[in-house]
Structures are given as C-alpha cells and as structure tokens.
Amino acid sequence: MAPNTGAQQGLLMHGFGTGAEQVAGVFRSALNAAAGLPGAAIEMVIQGPAVADLADDGGLARPVADALERGVSVLACENSMRSAAVDSHRLLSGVAPVPSAVVHLAKRQWEGWAYVRL
Template sequence: MTDVPRTMAGLCVHGNGPSPETWLPASMRTALNAVADLGGDRPVELVVQGPGVALLTAGKGAEGPAAQLDELLGAGIAVLACANSLRSAGVDESDLRPGVRVVPAAVGHLARRQWDGWAYVRV
C-alpha cells in the first residue's frame, strides 16, 4: 500500500458504482478536463472504488480504460485504487498498472482530503 502525500488542496474525482465500464471512462475524462481547465496549479486525484478497480490492471490491454491510465498519469493525475475494493474484486496490488497507487480505504482517503480543504466530485 502506498502512502499518499498530503499536498495543497486539490480536486478528488471519485468513481464508484455498478457498470464501471461506463463510469470509469467518464471519471477519467472528468479528471483530464479538470486539469485542462484548472491548470497545473492544483493536484487532481482519481479515486477508484468498487468493481472498477479490476479495470486498473496492467493486463487489460491497450484499449479502453486501462489505456487511458497512461494519459492520466502523464497529465500528473494521481490514480488511486481502494485496497478494500481490490480485496473484494480479487485483484492483487501487484497486478495494477504501473503508476496506480493504493489507499487503504477510499472512504477514509476522501474524508481526509475533504477535511484538508480538497474539492470533491463524484462521477
């Protein structure tokens, strides 16, 4: 598990729910749009919770959400997977695409970020 550094307040984009094939790409676009509009002055995180964590693995090919991860990471967006969701989905942390970090619990991470003044958007 990775310790996510506390930095200046930024934006947490939260992806969760059924049908991750729909909401994960939308969450990724939202995070990229936020960086484009807000500029590089504030950090942006994409926090993935629920069954969508299975789409963050390295073995999902060069298309779809997994391919978009490289674009997000290249734009400086932190992609964070919930460890509880990984366990529920049967995904090992070592199977995640390089650059994806893990937080112990999405709910705890999101709460701490909001207490630190971060903005929150759920997709």
C-alpha cells in the first residue's frame, strides 16, 4: 500500500453489530478521535443489522447528531440496509449511504487512511 502523500489524513472507523448498543462505542470513540486528531477527516462506516438504528425511528439519533456536530461523517452500508429492510429515505439527517462497506473500507485504506474496527 502506498503512503498517504499530501492528501488529508483520515481515520476510518468500522462499526459492525446487531444493534445500537453494539455500535454505541464506535460513536464514543469517534468523538474522542475528533478531539484528539484536530484537522483529520473521520468517517464511521456502520455495517450489519445495526444500520436499522441509523433510521429515523432507530436508537442512534443523539449519537449521530453529536458525531455530525464534531465533523465526523456517518456512513451506512447499503448492502446491510437492504438486508435490514432500511430505505435510504429513512436514514437520519446527515447519514450518507455507501454501496458497500467492504469496498469503501478498502478504497479508503488504499488512499492511506488509518483503519480501526470497533
């Protein structure tokens, strides 16, 4: 893998779980990372059944809002959304879908982003 030369430094956080409780730690860690890495781009990719909690009737409204306020991007895997029957129009405001968590994770790592799985 080639080093990140001249591009903005980024931290990619990968959350996989069956519900809000399992991925809540990803949100706490993202806030800590935003405080400790000023100027770095931070993205959270949520994969698995927990994507249902990123919907407007899910259990992650406050953590998502806090993350977005701190400049952390919150992304939902569309493959997982299909499995969980979550339509992109139901995602909380500010949550962006990505076609595949695995593909997004690979591309960011090839761009030199640091990767953390929580």
